[in-house]
Amino acid sequence: MVTSVSRHPLRLCSPSDVRTQREGLQRNICGKDIQQLKMPDHIDEKLKNYRTAPFDARFPNTNQTRNCFQNYLDFHRCNKALSAKDQDTAPCMWYQRVYKSLCPMSWVQKWDEQVEAGSFPGKI
């Protein structure tokens, strides 16, 4: 069960990947032969376009739970406020993208069910 969301730097290379550049073969940063690692093009495209939530100084620490929860709240509050004034809720999509990047899916599912049932504890 996930109890908090963390931002850990991913290990990109394992120790066994490190090789010295001896042959003329192309190597990537882990020293693996690039020819062997050629990925299908559509995944390569996706990798180049990956974006995630930017640094938010309000939540500087490793425990990002509040970051996730706050953006979830802000998305719903934004929707509520803009709909009340009969305005387009497109600007609210930013918050949705942030919480979808940060939050565990099980939390989002649980909260969505609660919002549906009217039992969500947060103030919207």
Add this chain to the structure above:
Amino acid sequence: MAHQAHAYHMVDPSPWPLTGAIAALLMTSGLAVWFHFHSTTLMILGTILLLLTMFQWWRDVVREGTFQGHHTPPVQKGLRYGMILFITSEVFFFLGFFWAFYHSSLAPTPELGGCWPPTGITTLDPFEVPLLNTAVLLASGVTVTWAHHSIMEGERKQAIQSLALTIALGFYFTFLQAMEYYEAPFTIADGVYGSTFFVATGFHGLHVIIGSMFLAVCLLRQIHFHFTSEHHFGFEAAAWYWHFVDVVWLFLYISIYWWGS
């Protein structure tokens, strides 16, 4: 005839430490028996033994000090240290519950709605009965000080009146708090709010009852001429304990009732 050549008190052999230890054993194992086998017999037996131990042990301390003269100045100094250390340990006991309260209330989790008080909790108005309770305990602090000065000045009647008033105020606090507990819109089972509220205020209430009992014993002793204007440490210990109970309430009131509402 042999007699001691020092001012200290070598206590006569006594069975009460043993009966106290047995009582502790019966109470704790009785608690486990109650949880698993739905029988309170062992626990009740342990409690009766504990009450008997306390009554007889402290009766013996009074006999040794008041009637046999064993409580010389150095002995009294030791008793003072003892009471101060005991109260200090109680301070740490309450510190734990305040830690628990602040841990949960300073960073409320999403399950609570990310806010304090948590969603769905209707708190008690701090300016109603809780404020009255604060006034009652502060007043009782004044009356217990009045009692102390009356004893020191040899004013027997005033000492009895002010001590009785202190105890009455203590009972009034307990009565008001019991009413609050009965009428409260939340219970101990209502999340971390309920847990921290009732455990912290509950232990405080227990200490008010203990303090009131201690003062009541002092009242009986005062009526029976046990205290002199120079030597009345039993009363002083009770007064210290009572002030400690008052201070804990002030912290409870500010933290849980007022800030936490």
